[in-house]
Amino acid sequence: MAVYTELHEEDMRGFLSLYEVGELRSFIGIAEGIENSNFLVETTQGRFILTLFEKRMKPEELPWFLGLMTHLAEQGIACPQPIVAKDGASLRQLAGRPAILVSFLEGRSLEAATPQACEQVGRGLAHLHEAGRGYKAERANALAPEGWVELFSRCTDGGDQAVAALIAETRTALSSIVKSWPVADALPRGQIHADLFMDNVFFRDGQLSGVIDFYFACTDFLAYDLAICLNAWCFEDERHYRQDWAEALLRGYEQVRPLTAAEHKMLPVLCQGASMRFLLTRLYDWVHTPAGALVTKKDPWAYQRRLHHFQKVSDV
Ligand SMILES: Nc1ncnc2c1ncn2[C@@H]1O[C@H](COP(=O)(O)OP(=O)(O)OP(=O)(O)O)[C@@H](O)[C@H]1O
């Protein structure tokens, strides 16, 4: 459940009066998501999503994210578009937190991947990369090798043997991935989503209808974003790598942006890095989330299994 901040009707009415979005009909907190508080808002003009940014988000970074979403939406990408208020601002404060109103996207996320869905995700990701070219401001990836090492240094086992074993193995794997990681100019770079998991992609009538949650987006290797999708979309039941799904994802991507030879060659390492990134954030949350917290902890071992897979392959 992720509505960390409760809102009263008067607050919502006051907030909406700053925009030209009609009169409030109803609003409801959205339980999905773990980072921020989200509300589905219905007005006389339609549906919107109000997001209150909670403590993990650095307020000074918000303009970059809002600029990226605005840019991508202008380029025809189906992503939440920040709504500009009457005074020209899209970022404001509500209940003591940074707050934005964005357009509502139709569709639902899938329960399970299919080759057809993977192909569309690949195509959608490549379109997003192409559309991002015109957005010149850069945001460094805080969850790249340097950030992984820093995060790992803050993970302790708390006396749990299974966690201790995971930490020990991760130490060796992390050092090997960091050594093999491509240098900054080795591969094409650009704006990447960096968290294009199944819950962040909507489908409607079997067609990809939207992409949400850009708050890990950053400037990094484009092929690393593809590696994240290979991790997130191509393991059936969180366990078995589906070569056919991976081929569909790559095929969809390359219909729009063919990979360079260097990108193809580096994909196994990029996939290991992507496994490591989600293993580490999940491990960190696993050991730091207090018992009884409202959020469900995600399983770091699911990404250790993916890492094992990508350590064994010379081609994805
Ligand atoms: N623009 C949108 N249109 C329709 N639904 C949306 C939109 N944005 C968010 N949602 C809904 O709100 C839920 C939570 O959003 P989101 O995943 O962005 O939250 P978060 O807390 O930032 O997420 P996470 O924990 O995954 O990083 C989504 O699963 C979706 O149901």
Ligand SMILES: N[C@@H](CCO)C(=O)O
């Ligand atoms: N997609 C991430 C969660 C936060 O974005 C994960 O599954 O670990």
